[in-house]
Amino acid sequence: xxxQLAHHTVNGCRMRPGDLLGSGTQSGPSEEEAGSLLELxxxxxxxxxxxxxxxxxxxxxxxxxxxxxxAARSGVPRIGFGEVAGTVLPAR
Numbered sequence: 001x002x003x004q005l006a007h008h009t010v011n012g013c014r015m016r017p018g019d020l021l022g023s024g025t026q027s028g029p030s031e032e033e034a035g036s037l038l039e040l041x042x043x044x045x046x047x048x049x050x051x052x053x054x055x056x057x058x059x060x061x062x063x064x065x066x067x068x069x070x071a072a073r074s075g076v077p078r079i080g081f082g083e084v085a086g087t088v089l090p091a092r
Contacts, residue, residue: 061090 004021025035034040037056040048047055059065064087070080 059088061088063088 001021001023004023005015008021009015025039027033027035027039037048037058038044041057044058047057049055064085066083066085068080068083070078072078
């Protein structure tokens with residue numbers, strides 16, 4: 001945690017009492033206590049079924065990926081980089 005805190009603050013982020021830092025997935029020893037997508041899908045071998053019927057799986061060759069990003073704060077114009085899209089190609 002000390003290294004994480006140092007990395008966070010050296011880049012100009014002020015830490016204040018009550019701020020929280022995350023260190024990754026905290027999983028337990030049994031299958032019911034799995035926390036990461038890697039664990040929940042048994043290394044990508046079985047899809048993770050969500051309550052709404054959707055499935056989470058790893059990306060595969062041919063999948064399309066779209067990324068959008070922006071930052072917004074009250075009283076300041078929203079800024080962003082628009083949209084980036086691509087297709088996952090097989091390894092050569």
